[in-house]
Ligand SMILES: Nc1ncnc2c1ncn2[C@@H]1O[C@H](COP(=O)(O)OP(=O)(O)OP(=O)(O)O)[C@@H](O)[C@H]1O
């Protein structure tokens with residue numbers, strides 16, 4: 001069930017993105033990432049699992065070009081991701097905070113990326129409505145962010161990330177602030193969206209449980225300076241639902257991940 005990715009994926013076929021010996025030192029001298037190597041494969045649902053402050057958001061920002069590396073390279077070898085005006089839609093980011101524009105209603109917040117690409121509102125009305133339906137907010141399309149719950153706001157952020165039909169979504173602890181029931185519901189919705197659109201998802205979390213439920217690969221991140229301790233490979237075809245969430249199988253999986261996670265932390269503390 002859990003195997004080492006390096007054994008599984010000897011061939012580097014289908015690499016979508018690659019961080020190669022990435023080091024990040026901020027201007028205050030803090031070394032946050034050190035010689036970090038990570039390969040993302042097409043259709044991965046990979047979680048970056050690490051303790052608070054270890055450098056997860058920094059990795060995500062480097063991957064999507066919001067931050068530059070101090071040393072090392074970021075490659076997107078097999079994607080068409082060019083981050084150009086012509087082709088801005090291949091990668092979307094969902095941050096921990098939904099970052100909605102308070103003066104726009106649900107519809108217009110979701111339409112915003114299309115608007116920025118000079119798309120016509122009337123012509124794209126149905127497309128926006130389809131994504132609103134996908135995230136279950138049809139009855140709330142005219143609501144403003146101040147009238148929405150935390151979970152609803154996050155649904156808007158997810159729909160807004162999907163509207164440009166990205167191939168890759170980077171998510172930075174998007175459900176961290178939500179209650180367990182809403183989080184579980186959104187986890188399942190996200191898995192359905194991942195399958196439906198054949199996405200590649202890079203998902204940041206510090207929850208072992210969430211990583212075990214969602215992903216097919218887990219990158220265990222070391223404490224600062226961050227590097228990848230190990231990639232854990234999980235069964236991709238397991239059916240995810242409430243029964244599975246409450247199953248011994250799932251709990252055992254969480255236990256194994258937790259043990260590995262603690263092992264690396266103990267080794268690091270001894271050094
Ligand atoms: N612009 C910056 N200048 C200096 N240090 C920074 C900067 N941005 C982040 N850091 C530092 O880098 C380290 C890692 O931050 P980062 O936000 O990547 O952690 P994280 O793993 O995402 O944490 P959390 O789980 O709490 O979100 C922290 O010590 C932080 O203080």
Ligand SMILES: [Mg+2]
Pocket residue numbers: 056057058172
């Ligand atoms: Mg963070």
